[in-house]
Amino acid sequence: SAFEDAPLVDVHTHVYLPRYADALRARKDAPRIASLDIGGRTEERLLILDGEPAAGRPVGPQYWDREEKLKFMRRHNIDVSIVSLANPWLDFLSPDEAIRLANDLNVDMDAYCAGSPIADGLPSLRTLYGFGVLPLAPQVPVSAIVDAVRTLKNLPNVRGVIMGTRGVGAGLDDNTLEPLWEAIQASGLVVFIHPHYGVDSTAFGPRDNGHVLPLALGFPFETTIAASRLILAGVLDRYPDLKLLLAHSGGALPALSSRLASCVAHDPIVSTRLKHDARFYLGKLYYDAVAYGPDELSLAAAVVGRAHKYSESGGSYDAEKASRQLLFGTDHPFFPPLEETQRWRSVDENLAAIQEAQGLGVTAKDEVRGRNALRLFDLIS
Ligand code: 5CU
Numbered sequence: 322s323a324f325e326d327a328p329l330v331d332v333h334t335h336v337y338l339p340r341y342a343d344a345l346r347a348r349k350d351a352p353r354i355a356s357l358d359i360g361g362r363t364e365e366r367l368l369i370l371d372g373e374p375a376a377g378r379p380v381g382p383q384y385w386d387r388e389e390k391l392k393f394m395r396r397h398n399i400d401v402s403i404v405s406l407a408n409p410w411l412d413f414l415s416p417d418e419a420i421r422l423a424n425d426l427n428v429d430m431d432a433y434c435a436g437s438p439i440a441d442g443l444p445s446l447r448t449l450y451g452f453g454v455l456p457l458a459p460q461v462p463v464s465a466i467v468d469a470v471r472t473l474k475n476l477p478n479v480r481g482v483i484m485g486t487r488g489v490g491a492g493l494d495d496n497t498l499e500p501l502w503e504a505i506q507a508s509g510l511v512v513f514i515h516p517h518y519g520v521d522s523t524a525f526g527p528r529d530n531g532h533v534l535p536l537a538l539g540f541p542f543e544t545t546i547a548a549s550r551l552i553l554a555g556v557l558d559r560y561p562d563l564k565l566l567l568a569h570s571g572g573a574l575p576a577l578s579s580r581l582a583s584c585v586a587h588d589p590i591v592s593t594r595l596k597h598d599a600r601f602y603l604g605k606l607y608y609d610a611v612a613y614g615p616d617e618l619s620l621a622a623a624v625v626g627r628a629h630k631y632s633e634s635g636g637s638y639d640a641e642k643a644s645r646q647l648l649f650g651t652d653h654p655f656f657p658p659l660e661e662t663q664r665w666r667s668v669d670e671n672l673a674a675i676q677e678a679q680g681l682g683v684t685a686k687d688e689v690r691g692r693n694a695l696r697l698f699d700l701i702s
Contacts, residue, residue, distance in 0.1 A: 328400045328443070328691035332513075332698075333568065333609040333650025335407035337384045338429045344422065345369075352409050354380055369409060370535060372522050378532075383654040387433055391448060393653055397668050400440050400691065403698055404433070405452035405483040407655075408517035412458055412485055419456035420465050427453040427469075427476055434478035446700055452483040452513050455501075459490040463497055467504040474508065480698040481511030481566070486518070486547035493547055494554035506560040511607070511697055515568040516543035541572030548574050549581055552602045555595060561605065564697060566648070570612040571603070575624040578603050582631070597633050604628025604642065607697060609650035610689055613670045615677035622647060622680055644685030648694045649675060 337345065337354075345354040345367075352369040357376060359366070366377035367384070383389045384407070394402055406426060411419040430451040437449035453473045455466050466489075473479050482505070488495045493514070505512055519539020544567055551557065551565070567574070574581075582599035585591050595602075603624050612618040626643025629636035649671065656667035675681075675689050695701040 327687040328440075328695065329398055330649060330691035330694035331394070331399045331402040331651050331653070332566065332648045332694050333611050334390070334402045334404050334653045335384075335655065336387075336390065336404050336433070337380075337407055338426055338433065339385050340422070340425055340429055341406060342385050352413060369517075370532070371518065372535075373532075383657070387436065387449070390653070391437065393665075394448065397651070397664060399651070400442070401446060401448055401450065401695070401700070403450045403452060403480060403694065404430070405481075405513055405515070406430070406454050408485060408515060410454050410483065410485055410517075411456055412487055412517070414458050416456070416458060416461040416465070419458035419461055420469070423454050423456040423469050424472065427473060427479060430454075431476035431478045446695075447478065450478050450480050450698060450700070452481040452511075453479045455482050455484060457484055457488055461489050463489070463500050466498075466501050470501070470504045470508055470510070473510060480700075481513055481564075483513040483515055486514065486516060486543055492550055494550040494556065499559075502556055502560045502563060506563050509564070509699070511564045511566055513566045513568065514544060514547055516540040516547075516572075519543055541569045543572070544568055545572035545574045545577065548572075548606065552581075552595070552599055553585070553591060557602045557605050558596045563605075564607060565605075566607040566609065566697075568609055568611065570610060570618060570621045570647075571606065571608045574603065575608075575621040578624055598631035600624070601628050601631040601633075604631075604646070607646045607648060610647045610675055611650040611652055611671055612674055613667070615674045615679070618647065618674045619679040619681075622678060626680070640680065640682075641685070644681045644688050645693060647675075647689045648697065649690050 342354060345352060355366050355368055355377065356363050357366050365380050367380035368377035411422055414422060430453060434447060434449040434451045437447045440446040440448050455469050457466060486493060488498050519535045520542050525534040548567055548571060578600045585599045608621050610618055622643040625646050626639050629639050651668050651671065658666055675686050
């Protein structure tokens with residue numbers, strides 16, 4: 322696509338860097354990449370989710386090979402991708418392993434991006450930038466995690482960090498993580514908050530529904546809970562310049578924000594804790610546009626645009642803000658089409674959602690497709 326007109330930037334696109342794929346291959350328990358006998362042929366299979374069928378899912382070069390990522394981008398006219406390590410990151414490692422592997426993977430991610438071609442039409446940009454990872458695993462001292470944040474400053478192609486929702490075991494609202502939020506805010510790095518565990522799978526019952534319920538509902542509910550806990554802990558009051566990007570358009574948070582605010586207002590323990598109405602904080606967050614439908618994306622835009630009304634000092638609906646904090650994403654290489662097609666249905670659904678969303682003008686849609694990301698990741702001013 323012509324970059325000057327409407328760049329297309331993918332902020333939700335994953336890789337299992339080769340070093341990480343090797344770490345998964347070396348494991349006997351999930352999360353792992355296993356070589357299994359599938360119908361008489363040995364195939365590599367990905368086993369990462371709780372309660373995953375024993376045969377897992379096919380995994381191949383599209384998960385680790387940079388050329389495959391670039392091919393996918395060319396096929397869908399994506400100009401720039403901000404690539405992140407896929408789940409479950411380093412959650413399952415010992416503290417020493419997590420610290421060592423985070424450091425190595427961040428260097429790998431910088432090199433993975435540095436080796437990518439210049440973006441078509443804008444010679445100052447590469448096609449690939451990356452999110453780093455932090456050694457967020459049980460028992461890792463917060464000082465080591467803060468050190469990892471500082472080290473990212475030396476990696477010019479790393480523009481943010483991806484993290485799950487467990488922190489060092491007690492979630493992202495754990496008081497222990499306070500110095501981490503301070504360091505991340507000071508660094509200006511974007512934090513991509515992404516699910517992995519879903520919710521208690523017994524809630525989904527015994528029927529075999531494949532991966533539908535954990536991915537369609539479990540993943541977004543996990544993100545909804547993590548973001549709500551951050552709000553309720555006052556993290557966004559103490560660190561108002563944090564740039565938090567929520568996966569899958571914030572899950573159910575936009576739909577539940579007024580209920581959340583009302584529950585806060587009616588709760589004797591929490592009602593005086595926050596500086597603002599809970600809905601205000603939704604306007605401080607960024608959301609990928611991985612919603613798969615225009616009505617769901619419109620809802621997120623409307624809630625973000627209205628958030629300012631709920632500031633302590635009041636405000637009005639801000640149509641420009643409504644679009645400013647949404648950013649196109651694909652979730653590649655997950656959600657591949659079941660049959661070989663030129664374009665991926667999951668990509669086209671997310672592009673159509675932006676195109677058809679209510680309340681966003683033509684310029685705003687172009688911002689969501691790419692310019693918001695270029696600004697957020699400090700790639701243009
Ligand atoms: O399909 C899946 O399992 C996933 C996953 O694990 N991570 C992700 O980002 N999207 C889909």
